[in-house]
Amino acid sequence: xxxxxxxxxxxxxxxxxxxxxxxxxxxxxxxxxxxxxxxxxxxxxxxxxxxxxxxxxxxxxxxxxxxxxxxxxxxxxxxxxxxxxxxxxxxxxxxxxxxxxxxxxxxxxxx
Numbered sequence: 001x002x003x004x005x006x007x008x009x010x011x012x013x014x015x016x017x018x019x020x021x022x023x024x025x026x027x028x029x030x031x032x033x034x035x036x037x038x039x040x041x042x043x044x045x046x047x048x049x050x051x052x053x054x055x056x057x058x059x060x061x062x063x064x065x066x067x068x069x070x071x072x073x074x075x076x077x078x079x080x081x082x083x084x085x086x087x088x089x090x091x092x093x094x095x096x097x098x099x100x101x102x103x104x105x106x107x108x109x110x111x
Contacts, residue, residue, distance in 0.1 A: 026033055
């Protein structure tokens with residue numbers, strides 16, 4: 001297969017004149033350009049919404065990686081939970097007996 005030399009004679013002045021006409025074209029048809037760009041944007045958003053919400057495509061490795069990260073993040077500490085429950089019960093009893101004292105930091109456990 002032989003490659004032919006193609007001689008492209010491009011006049012830069014003529015090309016510059018064509019580029020100068022683009023803003024004039026866009027200015028005259030501004031409303032249609034905005035409508036076209038808006039429709040393109042809405043179409044793209046709808047496509048992405050469908051693709052990521054209604055048609056998620058995850059490989060099995062990606063699913064397992066997601067599940068393993070969620071398992072690592074959620075660690076339940078039973079002793080801390082029991083301490084918080086006992087503190088809540090203690091405050092409830094103090095409230096019922098009207099022995100309430102206002103502390104500066106209500107989220108800090110009393111010593």
